[in-house]
Amino acid sequence: MKNNIAVKVDDLTVAYNYKPVLWDIDLEIPEGVLMAIVGPNGAGKSTLIKSILGILNPIAGSVSIYGKSYEKQRALVAYVPQKGSVDWDFPTTALDVVMMGTYGSLGWIKRPGQKEKKIALEALEKVGMLPFKNRQISQLSGGQQQRIFLARALVQDASIYFMDEPFQGVDATTEIAIINILKELRKANKTVIVVHHDLQTVPEYFDWVTFLNVKKIATGPVKDIFNDDNLTKTYGINYKVSIQE
């Protein structure tokens, strides 16, 4: 099962205003893994995801999704941005935001209809947000907003999911609800890539991990490479986590 490469990144270098924040990244993500990207603030985790998704243009290197360019494989990919990246005061409702996930399959000009609404309602149900479907999005709590983002990714019905800190500011219940949905996705042989900050839960939640800090430090199965050595290399300080075997 782990033979297909879902995402391949070659010699990727990305810069803001000519100052590189990602140096020469090589990365292969096998199909069907639930992978954490870990690294300190400013390590370039969000930048890496944005470059893979064609939101940023790298100054060097290339990205492929199942062997083809991202532009050709858009439909296979879903994206949950970091929560702070949108304007929550925007005049729109929870349901409307989730429906945005269907826009990709609609293409330009065509408008969402009943079918798209139904898909969106199902996704809201799945993340337990159906009662809030008509709520203006700024009137949702942080965890609820995160669930809305997740529902929006689910309606994209993709093969590969990129999520930038989906656990940011959510309580334990929501965190478990989200991780269960992610595990379900993995069971369906989807590839899920998550930027994650809580190192304690990495071994419990994920089976694959990438350490990133401007350069790629290591990537591979959690059980092989999630150790103090790589953590120290990534975070610079002496890191000790107790990993339950």
Added chain:
Amino acid sequence: MSNAQIEIQLIASLVAIACAIPGTFLVLRKMAMISDAISHSILPGIVIGFFITQDLNSPLLILLAALTGIITVILVEYIQKTGLVKEDTAIGLVFPALFSIGVILIAKNANDVHLDVDAVLLGELAFAPFDRLLIAGVDVGPKSLWIIGCILLITIGLLFAFFKELKISTFDVGLSASLGFSPTIIHYGLMTVSSVTTVGAFDAVGAILVVALMIAPAATAYLLTTNLKRMLVYAICFGVFSAMSGYWLAHWLDASIAGSITTMLGLLFLVIYLFAPNKGVIAVLYREKQQRTEVSLLTFLLHLRNHSEEEERHVNHLNEHINWQKVRSKTVLELALKNNMIVIDNDVVSLTEKGNDFTSQAIDYIITNEDSKIEHMKDDFFLFRG
């Protein structure tokens, strides 16, 4: 009403609609300042266009001037990308430069150009009906009416075709890009529409009124709704209303029409800013006061629940026990009574079953922050509305 009066109001209303549509998206994208920049920096485009065409209403002039608007946007973004200055500074650098080029061009050619800076900035609606469009010798109405009408039709067509794209790229640039709706294309599309509208309208209403008609109605509508479609409709209505009432205000005061319309826009914003049901200043103050009272109510109910001894529950001693001023205890007591949460028997207050349930649920909510159980309480109490 004379024909000219009807025509003026019609032109002003169409300009208002044509401005409100891109204006709504500019406000949501926090780009209000860029419309100001565009409105000034089109001056050199207009002057150069006028040299070439000798006709202020020529489509070529409109395109040339709109191009200057786009150049403004590109320059602002270029300067901003260097990372040396912020966006507002970049805007402040670009548009005076372009505007002054226009001023110099006019001054240098003042003799043979029938154009002045005031006319561009302020326009003159009252004169709009005099410039007629003749097709095969037949008078079909004022030229500005036709120009703004065409621009409006195109704008509405684009809005209907690309509403979803405008919405997603305004709300979430990242998702928009990842789904293949290039935010850059949509951004420049919006900028082009804004520039063309500004140029098409400046002759009739002046560049300053264009800015006001783009920003003020949208900003006012934003205070009233949480639905993008409705925000567009409200913005259009406010724009048209200000245009009409502004016209009559000018008529009555014998003042500048553009000035009166802008005044009406300002007044309308002020009224809504004060009285809007949710986001208005008064509503917010009222809500804060209510919330304070409701917190007191809850404190009071908790006190009742925790004390079974009658002496602690005597109406006249409540003040001392919870340490409140008379007025506050009275409001709270009345609120509790009104909601059947307490009964007063022989001046002794006791909790009703409803009051007891309410207290438990409220405390539960405050501890767990789990708000699905208290949905029904949200309608009556501000405390639970986040």
